[in-house]
Amino acid sequence: MFELISTFFKIGLFTIGGGYAMIPLIEEEVVRKKEWLSKEELVDLMAVAQSCPGIFAVNISIFIGHKHCGTKGALLCALGTILPSFLIILAIALFFQQFREYELVNKFFMGLRPAVVALIAAPVFRMAKTAKINRYNFWIPIAAALGIWLLKVNPIYVIIAAGVGGFVWGKYKEEEQGN
Amino acid sequence: MLLLQLFWTFFKIGLFGFGGGYAMLSMIQGEVVTRYHWLDAGQFTDIVAISQSTPGPIGINSATYVGYTSMVNAGYSHVWGILGSTVSTFAVVFPSFVLMLMICKFLMKYKNHRYVEYVFTGLRPAVVGLLAAAALLLLTKENFSTPKECPWQFAISILLFIFAFVSQRLYKLNPILIVVITGIAGIILY
Structure with missing residues (x-):
């Protein structure tokens, strides 16, 4: 039990750059070292965790925790993954306000802000490939982006509409083929 | 009151947050910046930068940070800020925790x-749009300045944007390195 928390604490502590950067570390610790999961199980689990809302790495830790120690294990593993980031961010947040006043820090952030926007824009194209964007559905991301950007549509409604739309469309095609 | 609003907002974000941390950023921005004005676009960008450059999932990092900053921005003390970040982090994880447990128990067999x-044929392309919107919404004067207000900063901002985009897309440079390089460039150039 303690091993579960400490492993996920370590995974949470040493990955920088978001959930997907955690996969190699999870594979190393959970599959190769501790042998809590087989490689095939991990691939299956990744598919499930990806299709679940919420935070990818936390979802994975919940599943592995549950597999070994039930609900309690799930809770502890989730806590282990969350705690390092929570504490680090809190420490930064507490002191950042004071540092922000310094001229030097201000200039540092003036420089990196445009870069951060670029870092958000860059994965759009990579994700377009994984999402299998083609000439039939390319209008969906464009409509979603323009709606949110120009018409200030709430992204949550876009997600709900897209999910419901996909379901209705699939069902419609199914019935058409049935006839 | 704000504490309750934070809980409800991050609960929704956790519940509909398909597509990982970056897509979630778009929702956080939509609620926290566009709708409630708890943060301005510049502060939000700073938080994204810090969330990207510190360990842990971006969704957790930004929820923790936004929770704290929203409370402090509204005039509450640090203690309330810590409470705000605890509530936000808990709320963003809670829906997927319940969902994942249900999946573990019953739904594993329905996944295909x-x-x-x-x-998901509808969701996947929409998530791409969400991500694009997050970037578009950050093209603001807090982040880039304007040609009128400060042409020097605007020009440098555009150059740093292009540098970051190209080095990430083509050379797969580590995002932390990009953040540090552009930050130092800021210190030197401004």
Whole structure:
């Protein structure tokens, strides 16, 4: 039990750059070292965790925790993954306000802000490939982006509409083929 | 009151946050910046930068940070800020915790069901749009300045944007390195 928390604490502590950067570390610790999961199980689990809302790495830790120690294990593993980031961010947040006043820090952030926007824009194209964007559905991301950007549509409604739309469309095609 | 609003907002974000941390950023921005004005676009960008450059999932990092900053921005003390970040982090994880447990217990066998597949044919392309919107919404004067207000900063901002985009897309440079390089460039150039 303690091993579960400490492993996920370590995974949470040493990955920088978001959930997907955690996969190699999870594979190393959970599959190769501790042998809590087989490689095939991990691939299956990744598919499930990806299709679940919420935070990818936390979802994975919940599943592995549950597999070994039930609900309690799930809770502890989730806590282990969350705690390092929570504490680090809190420490930064507490002191950042004071540092922000310094001229030097201000200039540092003036420089990196445009870069951060670029870092958000860059994965759009990579994700377009994984999402299998083609000439039939390319209008969906464009409509979603323009709606949110120009018409200030709430992204949550876009997600709900897209999910419901996909379901209705699939069902419609199914019935058409049935006839 | 704000504490309750934070809980409800991050609960929704956790519940509909398909597509990982970056897509979630778009929702956080939509609620926290566009709708409630708890943060301005510049502060939000700073938080994204810090969330990217510190350990842990971006969704957790930004929820923790936004929770704290929203409380402090509204005039509450640090203690309330810590409470705000605890509530936000808990709320963003809670829905997926319940969902994942249900999946572990009952739904593992339905994961390849065709209805699930239908929903995702709609969701996957929309998530790409969400991510694009997050970037577009950050093209603001807090982040880039304007040609009128400060042409020097605007020009440098555009150059740093292009540098970051190209080094990430083509050379797969580590995002932390990009953040540090552009930050130092800021210190030197401004």
